[in-house]
Amino acid sequence: MPNLERRAQPSMVMMFASPVIAAVCMLITGYLLFTLLGKEPLHAFWVFFIKPLTTAYGIGEWLLKATPLILCGLGLAIGFRASVFNIGAEGQLTIGAIAAGGVGLYFNGVNAPWILPLMMLAGIVGGMLWAAIPALLRTRFNTSEILVSLMLVYVAQLLLGFLVQGPWRDPDGFNFPQTKMFTESEMLPLLMEGLRTNISFILALLLVAASWFYSHKMFAGFRMQVSGLAPAAARYAGFSEKRNVWLALLISGGMAGLAGMGEITGPIGQLQPVISPGYGFAAIIVAYVGRLHPLGVLLASLLMSLLYLGGETAQMELGLPSAVTGLFQGLLLFYLLAADIFINFRIKTRKRPLEQAEPVKPALSEELT
Amino acid sequence: MNTAQFIPIFASVVAAATPLAYAAFGELVTERAGILNLGVEGMMLVGAIAGFAVASQTGSLSLGFAAAILAGILLSLIFAVLTLTLQTNQVATGLALTLFGVGLSAFVGRSYVGMSLNGLPKLDIPVLGDIPFVGPLLFHFDIVVYGSLALLFALQWFFGRSYWGLVVRAIGESPASAHAIGYPVIRIRYLSILFGGAMSGLAGAYLSLAITPMWVEGMTAGRGWIALALVVFATWKPMRVLLGAYLFGGVTILQFYGQGMGVHVPSEILSMLPYVVTIFVLVLISRNPKTILLNQPMSLGQSFYPHS
Numbered sequence: 322m323p324n325l326e327r328r329a330q331p332s333m334v335m336m337f338a339s340p341v342i343a344a345v346c347m348l349i350t351g352y353l354l355f356t357l358l359g360k361e362p363l364h365a366f367w368v369f370f371i372k373p374l375t376t377a378y379g380i381g382e383w384l385l386k387a388t389p390l391i392l393c394g395l396g397l398a399i400g401f402r403a404s405v406f407n408i409g410a411e412g413q414l415t416i417g418a419i420a421a422g423g424v425g426l427y428f429n430g431v432n433a434p435w436i437l438p439l440m441m442l443a444g445i446v447g448g449m450l451w452a453a454i455p456a457l458l459r460t461r462f463n464t465s466e467i468l469v470s471l472m473l474v475y476v477a478q479l480l481l482g483f484l485v486q487g488p489w490r491d492p493d494g495f496n497f498p499q500t501k502m503f504t505e506s507e508m509l510p511l512l513m514e515g516l517r518t519n520i521s522f523i524l525a526l527l528l529v530a531a532s533w534f535y536s537h538k539m540f541a542g543f544r545m546q547v548s549g550l551a552p553a554a555a556r557y558a559g560f561s562e563k564r565n566v567w568l569a570l571l572i573s574g575g576m577a578g579l580a581g582m583g584e585i586t587g588p589i590g591q592l593q594p595v596i597s598p599g600y601g602f603a604a605i606i607v608a609y610v611g612r613l614h615p616l617g618v619l620l621a622s623l624l625m626s627l628l629y630l631g632g633e634t635a636q637m638e639l640g641l642p643s644a645v646t647g648l649f650q651g652l653l654l655f656y657l658l659a660a661d662i663f664i665n666f667r668i669k670t671r672k673r674p675l676e677q678a679e680p681v682k683p684a685l686s687e688e689l690t
Numbered sequence: 691m692n693t694a695q696f697i698p699i700f701a702s703v704v705a706a707a708t709p710l711a712y713a714a715f716g717e718l719v720t721e722r723a724g725i726l727n728l729g730v731e732g733m734m735l736v737g738a739i740a741g742f743a744v745a746s747q748t749g750s751l752s753l754g755f756a757a758a759i760l761a762g763i764l765l766s767l768i769f770a771v772l773t774l775t776l777q778t779n780q781v782a783t784g785l786a787l788t789l790f791g792v793g794l795s796a797f798v799g800r801s802y803v804g805m806s807l808n809g810l811p812k813l814d815i816p817v818l819g820d821i822p823f824v825g826p827l828l829f830h831f832d833i834v835v836y837g838s839l840a841l842l843f844a845l846q847w848f849f850g851r852s853y854w855g856l857v858v859r860a861i862g863e864s865p866a867s868a869h870a871i872g873y874p875v876i877r878i879r880y881l882s883i884l885f886g887g888a889m890s891g892l893a894g895a896y897l898s899l900a901i902t903p904m905w906v907e908g909m910t911a912g913r914g915w916i917a918l919a920l921v922v923f924a925t926w927k928p929m930r931v932l933l934g935a936y937l938f939g940g941v942t943i944l945q946f947y948g949q950g951m952g953v954h955v956p957s958e959i960l961s962m963l964p965y966v967v968t969i970f971v972l973v974l975i976s977r978n979p980k981t982i983l984l985n986q987p988m989s990l991g992q993s994f995y996p997h998s
Contacts, residue, residue: 406781458969462973463979464969467781468969469969472912472916475912476962480958480962486956487956599792602792606786642800644793644796644800644907646793647796647797648790648794648796648797649793651786651792651793652790655790658786662777662778
């Protein structure tokens with residue numbers, strides 16, 4: 322890197338500017354892509370990013386799709402801060418949906434106010450249990466949580482497929498692989514008549530605050546962050562690595578499970594073979610683009626949710642394949658990682674003698690203030 | 691089981707094992723240089739669609755495979771520039787590569803869904819192929835299968851006997867020392883990442899051009915991740931990678947033959963087997979921390995930038 326020099330200390334400005342730069346680069350690439358595909362780029366932009374938000378219904382859908390991303394992203398961010406890489410949120414989301422759905426089907430038609438909270442609890446516990454497998458294997462057998470949590474995504478999806486094709490299939494469902502619809506008392510209450518947004522969005526906002534409190538104000542959150550930034554220091558201070566692994570996986574698993582419960586008791590209303598367009602994987606991007614900070618996760622979720630929504634609108638109006646969403650999401654993360662170099666480096670403008678450089682402050686003290 | 695049943699079963703085990711072997715061989719070389727590339731799944735998917743698209747446009751399978759290798763190299767080049775030149779975190783960048791590959795392949799593959807083409811033909815080896823039992827068993831595969839064996843011996847020789855193989859290993863153990871002695875650490879890490887990309891691309895194309903000659907979105911179904919696990923399972927040794935690949939190939943095809951052999955387990959449950967077995971063998975191999983510590987390249991996953 323001939324034209325770059327290391328900054329005396331990490332740039333806080335770049336820390337926050339980098340996601341914006343990444344988003345702008347993604348838009349520029351999108352402009353080129355739309356042009357290449359023979360679409361009028363400005364019109365395509367309007368259809369993709371603006372039109373979905375011009376109606377109240379559209380804004381409702383935007384918040385609805387952001388909800389599972391916020392829930393999964395918050396949990397993953399807490400783990401990533403501690404360098405615990407749970408990349409199986411998609412699987413935990415699926416198991417959460419299965420657990421919640423199982424409770425819902427068991428009490429189908431009972432119509433009691435306690436069913437929904439019970440389903441919610443089942444979803445959270447289901448996600449936690451699924452995440453407990455990589456936690457146990459990592460702490461007990463030293464097995465990579467990355468690979469185990471990822472493998473369990475496929476197992477969870479196959480389990481869901483088996484249940485809705487077999488034992489849980491709706492007998493009156495014309496052989497479609499799906500369960501009975503959940504009843505009114507098993508569905509999350511809607512925020513407003515005419516929109517599909519439900520109270521899980523409010524819940525997600527509350528969890529943003531709770532998650533901020535946990536990771537920035539509580540000693541437990543501090544311990545996890547030290548373990549991520551300076552493992553040696555954490556060991557010296559006697560912070561238990563095993564506890565961090567367990568906490569990170571249980572929290573992120575529980576949140577993903579809650580997201581799964583929210584999907585089937587919200588927009589879907591039953592169990593189907595596919596209940597998520599990859600929210601659990603998109604949440605990895607959300608966590609990084611959100612700088613592993615709860616508020617950042619909220620903003621990144623809104624951006625990623627808009628990509629999902631825009632992809633759908635563009636498919637209907639412009640005949641663009643909806644896979645363009647995944648392409649944009651991947652590009653966004655690439656650009657972010659590339660732009661992050663300017664946090665620690667700057668472009669060399671003139672020759673500076675080495676003596677003038679400020680003394681290097683440890684990055685840790687910067688992070689913890 | 692008689693020979694008439696055994697030969698096709700063996701053939702499908704080998705077919706299922708071959709892409710795993712290529713992808714894992716590629717990742718093995720990358721990891722031996724100290725780089726952890728979690729993007730194998732994404733590179734395989736892009737290789738699969740690139741191979742299929744070019745083969746169906748040109749009608750040439752060779753061009754298809756070449757395109758897949760090129761696509762894998764290009765994708766891994768992004769990874770290399772980010773992690774080696776821009777010093778990004780390898781785990782995050784690898785995940786990004788997979789997510790991007792999934793998106794890109796789905797996007798490009800839209801217009802190829804539902805198409806099919808003639809898959810890679812089996813070689814007809816004269817004389818050897820005519821030997822009863824052994825002929826159809828061992829001498830009736832396509833060229834890519836034999837290529838994987840050649841690659842095994844090449845890697846054995848490279849890491850065990852060659853000068854540059856030792857250099858790669860030294861860089862994986864301690865890039866700082868290797869740099870101090872004067873080896874081009876960054877350049878060699880670039881090359882080993884690109885080799886990993888090429889092999890992942892080829893592995894993906896074997897899926898879309900040989901095993902099931904068509905394109906299905908997400909058709910790798912986690913094989914890239916299994917290949918990553920295989921490298922750990924094999925304790926970074928080429929011979930064990932191939933054995934592991936055959937083991938997993940066997941597990942993968944169990945689901946197709948399980949039903950036929952009178953095992954009454956729902957197909958979804960049988961399909962879970964490769965993933966569950968992957969977790970199981972990972973536990974087995976990592977249970978003893980020394981096994982990993984003694985075999986894993988010391989600098990695996992850590993950034994290194996030579997400060998001259």
